[in-house]
Amino acid sequence: MKVEILNLTRIFQRGFKAVDDLSFSFSSGDVVGFVGPNGAGKTTTMRILATLDIPDSGDILLDGKSILDDPALAHRTIGFMPDELPDRTDTTVEEYLDFFGRAYGLRGKALADALASVEDFTGLVSFRDKTLHELSKGMKQRVSLARALVHDPQVIVMDEPANGLDPRARIELRELVKALAENGKAILISSHILSELEEMCTTSVIIERGRRLSTDFEDDTAWIRLRFAQKEGEDFLARLLEMPGVKEAEAAGNGFRARIASGDEAAAELAKGLFSRGLVPIHFASEAGRLEDVFMHVTKGALA
Amino acid sequence: MKNIFSINPVALRELRQLVRSKIITMSLAIFPGILFVFTMLAVSTAMRDKPPEELAFGDGLGDGPFTMVSVMTGLVACLGIPFYATMKAIMETKRDATGLEFTTALTPANIIGGRLAATAILIGATVATAMPFFIFAYLLRGIPLEQVFLMPFGLFAYGLSTFAIALSVACRQGSVAMKVITTVLLFFLLTIFSSVSQISLTIGSHSETPSTLATTTYILLSLVATLVFFRAYCASLLSPPHVDGERPFRRVVFALFLLSSTLAFYSLDACNAWCITWVSIAGVLLIQSALSPREIPRAARGSAPRNFFLRLFSFPFTTGAVPGMLFAFLIIAIAGGIFSLRVKDGDEILILCSVVAEVTFAPILVGAILRRKKALPRTYRFAGWIMIALLCLVSVISFMAEVRAISSGAGEMLPCNFAGINEYPLEHFRNYGILLLFSVVIVAVSSISAFRKYRKPE
Numbered sequence: 001m002k003v004e005i006l007n008l009t010r011i012f013q014r015g016f017k018a019v020d021d022l023s024f025s026f027s028s029g030d031v032v033g034f035v036g037p038n039g040a041g042k043t044t045t046m047r048i049l050a051t052l053d054i055p056d057s058g059d060i061l062l063d064g065k066s067i068l069d070d071p072a073l074a075h076r077t078i079g080f081m082p083d084e085l086p087d088r089t090d091t092t093v094e095e096y097l098d099f100f101g102r103a104y105g106l107r108g109k110a111l112a113d114a115l116a117s118v119e120d121f122t123g124l125v126s127f128r129d130k131t132l133h134e135l136s137k138g139m140k141q142r143v144s145l146a147r148a149l150v151h152d153p154q155v156i157v158m159d160e161p162a163n164g165l166d167p168r169a170r171i172e173l174r175e176l177v178k179a180l181a182e183n184g185k186a187i188l189i190s191s192h193i194l195s196e197l198e199e200m201c202t203t204s205v206i207i208e209r210g211r212r213l214s215t216d217f218e219d220d221t222a223w224i225r226l227r228f229a230q231k232e233g234e235d236f237l238a239r240l241l242e243m244p245g246v247k248e249a250e251a252a253g254n255g256f257r258a259r260i261a262s263g264d265e266a267a268a269e270l271a272k273g274l275f276s277r278g279l280v281p282i283h284f285a286s287e288a289g290r291l292e293d294v295f296m297h298v299t300k301g302a303l304a
Numbered sequence: 305m306k307n308i309f310s311i312n313p314v315a316l317r318e319l320r321q322l323v324r325s326k327i328i329t330m331s332l333a334i335f336p337g338i339l340f341v342f343t344m345l346a347v348s349t350a351m352r353d354k355p356p357e358e359l360a361f362g363d364g365l366g367d368g369p370f371t372m373v374s375v376m377t378g379l380v381a382c383l384g385i386p387f388y389a390t391m392k393a394i395m396e397t398k399r400d401a402t403g404l405e406f407t408t409a410l411t412p413a414n415i416i417g418g419r420l421a422a423t424a425i426l427i428g429a430t431v432a433t434a435m436p437f438f439i440f441a442y443l444l445r446g447i448p449l450e451q452v453f454l455m456p457f458g459l460f461a462y463g464l465s466t467f468a469i470a471l472s473v474a475c476r477q478g479s480v481a482m483k484v485i486t487t488v489l490l491f492f493l494l495t496i497f498s499s500v501s502q503i504s505l506t507i508g509s510h511s512e513t514p515s516t517l518a519t520t521t522y523i524l525l526s527l528v529a530t531l532v533f534f535r536a537y538c539a540s541l542l543s544p545p546h547v548d549g550e551r552p553f554r555r556v557v558f559a560l561f562l563l564s565s566t567l568a569f570y571s572l573d574a575c576n577a578w579c580i581t582w583v584s585i586a587g588v589l590l591i592q593s594a595l596s597p598r599e600i601p602r603a604a605r606g607s608a609p610r611n612f613f614l615r616l617f618s619f620p621f622t623t624g625a626v627p628g629m630l631f632a633f634l635i636i637a638i639a640g641g642i643f644s645l646r647v648k649d650g651d652e653i654l655i656l657c658s659v660v661a662e663v664t665f666a667p668i669l670v671g672a673i674l675r676r677k678k679a680l681p682r683t684y685r686f687a688g689w690i691m692i693a694l695l696c697l698v699s700v701i702s703f704m705a706e707v708r709a710i711s712s713g714a715g716e717m718l719p720c721n722f723a724g725i726n727e728y729p730l731e732h733f734r735n736y737g738i739l740l741l742f743s744v745v746i747v748a749v750s751s752i753s754a755f756r757k758y759r760k761p762e
Contacts, residue, residue: 050407054545071546075409082402090324095317102313103408147404 001063001077001154001186002027003049008058010044010210018044019055020210026188026203028154031181033201034190041210042190043083046157049188050080062155075104079148083160085140086132086147093119093135093143094128097150104151118146122176138169145176156180158189162196174200221247222262224270227255227283243273255283313410314418315425322426327388331380332429339376339437346372347444366444373441374455377434381427381459386467389423394474403544412539412549416475420468420535427463431456450516457520461527468534475541489587490534492580532556540592543623550592550623554631557585558621561635565642582639586632593628 003026010019019041026032036042047053049060051071060067060074067074086096097118101111119125122142127135132143141161148156158177162170170193177200181187191197197204206213226240231254240249240258245266248259260266267286274281322328346368354365405415435456442452469490473483536556543549564578609615620631 051546052403052406052544068546072409075407078407080404080407082404084402087399090321091317095320099313099317100404100408102310102316103405103410105409107310 002061003155003186003188004061004064005045005049006059006061008045008048008055008060010041010048010053011056017210019048021058022207022210022212023058024205024212026186028184028186029181030203031177031187031189031201033194033197033204034188034207035194035197035204036190036207040207042207043159044210045207046080046159046188046190049074049155049157050078051075052080076151077153078155078157079151079153081144081148081156081158081161083163085137086143087140089131089133092129092131093124093146096132096143097146100147101150106151114150114152117152118149121149121179122146123172136169138165138172141165141169141173142176145173149180153185155186155188158187160190160192162191162193170196221259222266223287224258224260224267225252225255225283225285225287226258226274226281228279229282232256239277239279243277244269245273246270257287312414312418312421314405314415315421316418318419318422319425321392322422328426331384332433335380335430335433336436339373339434342372342376343369343437343440350444366441366446369444370438370441370447370451370455373434373437374459377431377456378459378462381430381463382466385423385427385430385463386470389419389426389467390470390474393419393471397474406544406547412542412544412547413535413552415542416471416535416538419471420464420531423467424460424464427460427467431460454516454519454523458523461523465527465530465534468530468538472534472538472541475538477541486588486591489584489591492584529560533560537588548623550628551621554589554621554628557589557631557635560585561639579639579643582635586636586639589628589632589635593625593632 005022005024008019008022009017011017022041022045024032034042034045044053048055049067051067051074054068062073062077065073067078088096091099094115097115098111101114106114119128122145124139124142124146127139132140135143145158145161148158161177162173165173174196177187177189181200181202189197189201236256237249237251240246240256243258245260246258247261250257258270260270271281271284274284347365350365350368406412438452438456441447442449469487472490473487476483476486533556536553540549540553561582564581567578609618620627620634
């Protein structure tokens with residue numbers, strides 16, 4: 001399944017351009033991080049994908065077919081997980097999923113199998129008789145994901161799924177997303193927690209003021225975080241810069257950060273250089289956060 | 305076939321929630337007890353008021369309890385349940401701001417239909433609970449047997465119709481004032497649907513007093529007409545952007561129009577009811593058009609016929625503010641035309657219809673222009689300002705003529721004005737009709753050419 005977003009533009013009242021000529025594409029197995037400041041147009045784009053809004057111009061193609069001409073195709077193919085969580089006192093998890101299963105046209109054994117499958121996948125089996133109101137935020141998020149998956153869509157659109165979750169729930173969500181990608185789903189996911197996105201995404205799209213930002217500057221570098229048993233002085237930064245492959249260095253917390261070429265070879269070269277100079281780090285790890293760097297570099301924090 | 309008989313998911317969800325609702329289960333449990341107490345009170349009052357010799361035969365004791373049961377059931381079925389179900393719908397719409405139902409295979413009509421079905425079951429359960437008490441009242445004598453069945457059926461029909469109207473008002477976004485105006489128009493419609501059904505049944509039964517079967521059919525017909533209309537109307541209000549929601553609604557309106565046109569030819573009473581119906585429906589359509597946020601959106605493009613003439617014909621049935629206004633205008637004009645054939649003073653009806661069109665079309669077109677001034681073509685705006693200038697001109701002329709007539713004592717020579725009907729159709733047409741037609745033609749041609757641009761890509 002290939003999803004193509006072509007020159008999408010959405011103009012609200014008074015000429016407010018929420019999305020401005022946005023284009024990108026992704027395919028089965030891809031996990032695309034959709035990143036941008038508040039008001040950048042992420043949710044609007046996702047709502048158009050889910051057929052909850054229509055663009056003023058541009059199109060969205062699923063395997064070459066327009067969802068604007070055939071919204072039912074999007075209903076069958078896309079599972080949308082909004083940022084709001086289900087919360088009702090008069091509906092159990094099972095009833096909630098059953099309703100959406102039926103709403104997608106599932107009946108009888110197909111419905112029962114689909115419910116069993118999504119409840120098993122999202123770990124909701126033991127919660128199926130609880131009302132939605134009784135669930136924790138993390139479990140509600142699972143219910144929301146199960147709802148988006150109940151008709152076995154090929155494309156999953158997740159709007160801020162990690163919002164407000166505790167660390168355990170975030171890790172569990174990450175594992176679920178990875179498992180979905182391994183099952184061949186195409187996933188578009190927006191989040192403010194960029195380090196998390198980086199861990200699960202195969203690629204990312206950064207938008208600001210409704211426009212896709214160029215990330216051409218994304219050179220092949222990575223940050224390595226270092227800490228030593230003995231506290232090193234300020235002059236250590238100069239020594240660090242002399243190490244093989246180090247392009248930039250700075251103090252960070254109780255240690256240092258060094259920017260080197262990305263890849264295992266450059267990291268090994270740096271480690272070798274440190275050891276050869278008698279500097280044995282007690283902490284040597286590549287730093288997650290490259291997406292954060294890119295994000296901070298390309299965005300200006302401006303709203304549309 | 306499988307899908308026809310499978311239960312509507314929204315109805316199923318609503319019923320599950322009703323079963324879990326403490327308010328509903330408590331009310332249904334307490335309701336028979338309340339009916340029992342009030343029935344016994346009514347019986348004891350009736351027994352106290354009756355002379356002993358009449359009591360021995362049990363004559364007329366059922367009247368009081370029957371009235372009491374009818375009032376109690378009516379309060380619950382026609383007020384309590386519609387109010388509860390409407391509030392529930394409003395709260396759920398607020399809670400699910402995303403509109404996740406619209407990402408599924410459910411259509412807006414399915415969603416409204418499901419709500420109506422669940423409420424029908426709840427009202428049906430309430431009426432069924434009261435049935436033993438109705439039968440008890442009948443056993444006490446004084447009540448015709450058919451009334452024991454007609455009353456619950458009527459309460460059921462009225463309760464469900466009330467809910468349909470309340471739901472349509474709840475679905476509408478807009479100011480409180482607009483909701484009040486719409487509600488008044490819609491309740492008026494409900495009455496009209498009933499009267500058209502009643503008259504048509506009277507015609508059908510060829511007698512002054514309709515039989516029980518005819519009355520039952522009349523209630524059923526007006527209920528069906530109300531539900532069909534409001535289901536389509538609510539669905540058009542609920543429609544997400546990817547659905548051309550007003551198209552099915554206008555189809556229903558057109559179907560009702562054809563049906564009642566046929567009925568109206570049988571009786572002058574039906575003719576009157578029919579004419580008022582169409583003026584009311586046109587009012588609802590015009591309000592809806594003025595508040596519609598969209599001009600021929602992309603959703604309509606997909607369903608536009610490829611053939612030019614078919615596209616031209618289907619234009620008024622297409623979503624959008626201006627097509628909506630033209631549709632309403634068309635309905636008023638055709639209604640006036642047909643009605644004028646049935647009465648002696650057909651000219652008056654023609655003037656009535658054109659006056660309704662004039663006084664509603666102009667402000668609504670201008671309202672649309674003000675709301676969407678950047679989105680509308682220049683020709684719309686041109687036509688809109690002509691209409692407004694026309695309204696102002698006529699108001700001034702009418703006022704001056706009125707003053708002159710009063711001062712000269714020649715009241716019968718008043719020129720035509722928008723506030724009333726007089727006997728000078730030709731004068732009316734010469735003064736205002738040409739300008740009105742000119743404006744409408746400009747809007748129509750401009751809209752139809754815009755619609756052509758939206759034809760489905762080859």
